[in-house]
Amino acid sequence: MDFRRLAEPAGLLYGTAAQDAVKRGFALPLAGGPAAFSCVDLIEDQTHSGFMPVGNVPAGWQDVLGRLVAKPPAAGMPEGPQVMGILNITPDSFSDGGLHQEVQRAVQAGKELISAGASVLDIGGESTRPGAAVVTPEQEWERIGRVVQGLKQQVPGAVLSIDTRNSAVMAQALAAGADVINDVSALTHDPEALPLLAGKHCGVVLMHMRGTPATMTQHAVYEDVACGVVRELGARLTAAIEGGIAPERLSVDPGLGFAKNTAQGVALLSRLPLLANLGCRVVLGVSRKRMIGELTGEPNAAGRDAGSQAASLEGLALGQTVLRVHAAEGMVQALRVWQCVHTA
Template identity: 85%
Template sequence: MNFRRLAEPAGLLYGTAAQEAVKRGWARPLAGGPAAFSFVDLIEDQTHSGFMPVADVPAGWQDVLARLVAKPASAGMPEGPQVMGILNVTPDSFSDGGQHREADRAVQAGLTQLSEGAGVLDIGGESTRPGAAVVTPEEEWQRIGPVVQGLKQQRPDAVLSIDTRNSQVMAQALAAGADVINDVSALTHDPEALPLLATKRCGVVLMHMRGTPTTMAQHAVYEDVACDVVRELGARLITAIDGGIAPERLSVDPGLGFAKNTAQNLALLRRLPLLANLGCRVVLGVSRKRMIGEITGEQDPAGRDAGTQAASVAALPLGQSVLRVHAVAGMAQALRVWQRVHTR
């Protein structure tokens, strides 16, 4: 894979317009649909071709175009666009810290999210907000272990993702029945994480972040934030694949708010179709983040759910997108409406 060369899709079409344009050769499906793109900008290093009709793409770029078209693998999660419910079992997460510290309450909250339409639950025992206290792997597992076990006992069919950077926690969670590992460090934090996951069959989410949650703000300097994020995630994908993780197990998260300010987050959201160059399922986590507050003026994170839904649907043209949110019911409703509008 050569991520020096990227293609940026544009001119998105939906429904019968997309189908007709694809049939006539005027457009190509984006990441398996439902959207199709009719224009594309060919980017090599920092050189742009300018947007051209897809029918005019030179033969030497057809392999790059093919990555944009291919439907991503499910990566350990249910097929189709999904809502991923956030279940933080922490005292200090920025939005819901302390709400689910007792295992029974956390299990009940997870069951509620499943009933509201979550296709995946993402369980975390360590806050990654700036200034959060360091948690040992032992303490992290003490927080989330009973929740994973309780949910699997009551809902064996539930798809559970574990938000962790630590291989010890990964191993214990997978032994307890977890299906996906979601690592905000993209397997850079713990040198044992990649060798461990290479021996497993779970899905793996690689998130983009520079530095650590403590230092990331000083790394928010980009030449082109969208292209830089795609290329840096591409490098992590190559490392993971070379380390023994099958490509169909991998998904990516652009890491909104991690080493990115509000302007950079917005630039990424506008250009999310660029992520199709990676050929992976996309997980988008914008829920209740500071950027929503800065745009809307809403100071209380719990009051940012409508803004979260508006931002999250930007990922849906990528087809197999996973929308990671605190408030599942509203996001599930927004997803159903978006699908009805854009797929008929």
């Protein structure tokens, strides 16, 4: 796919207004979700057409528009907008480090997230915050292995995502029943990860990041952060597909907080519909991040849930978005209210 050519949807409509505008030919549905877009900016390399009505788009761009309209595949997770609960089994994660290191406590925390409405659990054994200690794959699996096994035994229907960059951990987790692999390096960290996953059937989340967690702040320089993220994720999607992973198994995460400062994060959040160019499900993780703290003035990560919920709702214009959060109950409530208002 040629991601030099992007179309940015705008003029979003919801509910009956969206349905009526689509019927009358004034708008197009966005990514199989509740929104419709009435105008679009055509972007080729660094050249912008300027926003125009969707009916005025030249014939040579119809394939790009088609990507914006199509509902993305479920990619190993339940259909429709979902809440993914974060379960960090680490001593040093920025928000909940040390809370879930004992196996039964971690399993219980996972069950509570499910009871609160999380349809997917994202289990991690390595902190990827700047300055985090290096963890070997053996240490990582030692932290999460019995938690994955315990959740599969006690909640057999639970959908488990494993937040890891290491192929050895991926292989053991999938053998234990995991459903999704969530790689913050988009399969660049471990050269064995892509060939391993090509031979599996799980969902795969590719997150945008430049550099490594230790060096990423040095790489937060963009001419256009939204277009840059989409194109760089597009390159990783192409590599994954050419490496043997079926497109319907792939989701993308724009990587808020990874090689992006607060201003860049805000700019990216405000232009999330651009991600529809990738034709993939979006996993959006802003929960309790520094960006939320800087925007709200809340210094404590655990006090940022309301801001996290507000930011997460920006992703719901796209169909099938997965909202990755620490506190599931409030996010589920916010999601349901948003749906009632925007699909009426």
